Amino acid sequence: VRVLVAGEGPAAYHLVRRLAAAGHEVTVVVRDAADASVLARRVAARVVPGDGTDPVVLERAGARRAGVVLALASRDHENLATCRAAQRLFGVPRTVALVHDPDHEEVFRALGVTATLPATRILAQMVEGATGLGAEASTVLAAGGRLALSEVVLGPGAPAVGRPVRELSLPPGALLACLLREGEAIVPGGETALREGDRLVVVARPELHQGIVAALAGGTA
Amino acid sequence: VTGRRRVGRRVIVVGCGRLGSVLAGRLGEAGREVVVIDREPDAFERLPREFSGIPLPGDATEPSVLREAGVEGAACLLAVTEDDTVNLLVAEVARTIFQVPRVLVRVFDPARERVYRDAGLETVSPTELAAAAFLAALEGAPGSAS
Numbered sequence: 001v002r003v004l005v006a007g008e009g010p011a012a013y014h015l016v017r018r019l020a021a022a023g024h025e026v027t028v029v030v031r032d033a034a035d036a037s038v039l040a041r042r043v044a045a046r047v048v049p050g051d052g053t054d055p056v057v058l059e060r061a062g063a064r065r066a067g068v069v070l071a072l073a074s075r076d077h078e079n080l081a082t083c084r085a086a087q088r089l090f091g092v093p094r095t096v097a098l099v100h101d102p103d104h105e106e107v108f109r110a111l112g113v114t115a116t117l118p119a120t121r122i123l124a125q126m127v128e129g130a131t132g133l134g135a136e137a138s139t140v141l142a143a144g145g146r147l148a149l150s151e152v153v154l155g156p157g158a159p160a161v162g163r164p165v166r167e168l169s170l171p172p173g174a175l176l177a178c179l180l181r182e183g184e185a186i187v188p189g190g191e192t193a194l195r196e197g198d199r200l201v202v203v204a205r206p207e208l209h210q211g212i213v214a215a216l217a218g219g220t221a
Numbered sequence: 222v223t224g225r226r227r228v229g230r231r232v233i234v235v236g237c238g239r240l241g242s243v244l245a246g247r248l249g250e251a252g253r254e255v256v257v258i259d260r261e262p263d264a265f266e267r268l269p270r271e272f273s274g275i276p277l278p279g280d281a282t283e284p285s286v287l288r289e290a291g292v293e294g295a296a297c298l299l300a301v302t303e304d305d306t307v308n309l310l311v312a313e314v315a316r317t318i319f320q321v322p323r324v325l326v327r328v329f330d331p332a333r334e335r336v337y338r339d340a341g342l343e344t345v346s347p348t349e350l351a352a353a354a355f356l357a358a359l360e361g362a363p364g365s366a367s
Contacts, residue, residue, distance in 0.1 A: 054330070055330075076310060077306040077307045081306035081333070085333070103285070103318075
C-alpha cells in the first residue's frame with residue numbers, strides 16, 4: 001500500500017521507519033526543510049519538504065495514488081486539513097489522524113476521517129492507572145476507532161463492588177462483556193454480583209470510557 | 222457571556238486581526254451582540270475604542286472556549302483568523318458540536334477553498350476577491366480602478 005505521512009516528531013519518525021521496514025511505499029511530508037533532509041538520510045522513504053496541509057504539496061507527494069494518508073502533526077487543525085484535502089481532492093480511501101484534544105474526536109469522525117488516534121486520551125488513562133491518581137483502567141480501540149474495549153479493575157470501595165450487574169449504572173450503549181475473577185473468565189448475567197479485585201471488560205463507544213470508569217470504579221478518572 | 226437573553230442575535234467572531242477587528246467593530250455598530258475571540262490578548266487593541274461587544278481571550282478550536290463565548294445561543298460564527306486550517310477546524314466544531322445556524326469561513330488558498338465549499342461551508346476568499354477586483358479594474362477604462 002502506498003502510504004502518505006504528514007507530520008514530524010518522534011512518533012512520525014518511528015512509524016515511518018516501521019512502515020518502510022514492513023515493505024510499504026512511504027512518502028513523508030515534513031514542514032521544516034532541515035528536518036526533512038535529516039529524515040531522508042535515516043529512513044527508507046521518500047521525503048517531501050513542505051506544508052502537509054497544502055493541497056499542492058500533497059499532490060506533489062503523490063496523494064492521488066495513496067491508499068492511506070496518515071496525519072501526525074502536533075496540531076489538530078493541521079491534521080484535519082490534511083485529511084479533508086486527501087479525502088475531498090484526491091479521493092484517498094483511508095485517512096487516519098492523530099487527535100490531541102479529546103473534544104475534537106467527534107468532529108473528525110463526523111467529517112468521515114476513517115480512524116482517529118486519540119493520543120492525549122489514551123495517555124491520560126494510562127497515566128491515571130500507572131500513578132494511582134485515578135482508577136486502574138485502560139482501553140484499546142477496535143472497529144477503526146469507533147469502538148473501545150475498556151478494562152476496569154474494581155478497587156476497595158468501588159461503587160460496583162457488592163452489586164449485581166443489573167443494578168450497575170453503566171452509560172446506555174455500554175456492555176459488560178466479560179470479567180476476570182481469580183484467573184477465571186466469567187460471562188456475567190444480570191444477577192452476577194461483583195467483587196473487589198474483579199477485572200471487567202466493557203465494550204462501548206470510546207467517548208463513554210470515562211463514564212464507564214466512573215460508574216464502576218468511582219474516583220475522578 | 223453564556224446567558225441566553227438575546228438568542229439569535231449573537232455573532233461570534235474568531236480572530237481579532239485586521240479583518241476580525243473591523244468585522245467585530247462594524248457588527249457592534251449595527252447593533253449585533255458580538256463576542257470576539259483571539260488567542261493573543263494584545264489583538265484586542267485593534268478593536269475600535271467604542272467597541273460594545275465582548276473580547277474573549279482563548280483558543281477557539283477548543284469547544285469549551287466557544288461554549289464560554291455563548292456559541293450555543295449564537296446566530297452566526299465568522300472564522301476569520303489568518304490561518305486557513307484553524308478556520309476550518311473552528312468552523313467544523315461550530316457546525317458539528319454546536320449546530321450554529323450560519324458559519325462563514327475565511328480561506329486564503331483557492332485550492333483549499335474548494336474543499337471547504339464542497340463540504341457545505343460558506344467561504345469568503347480574500348485571494349479570489351482581490352483577483353476579481355484587479356481583473357475588473359484592468360478591463361475597465363483607465364482610471365476606473367479608483
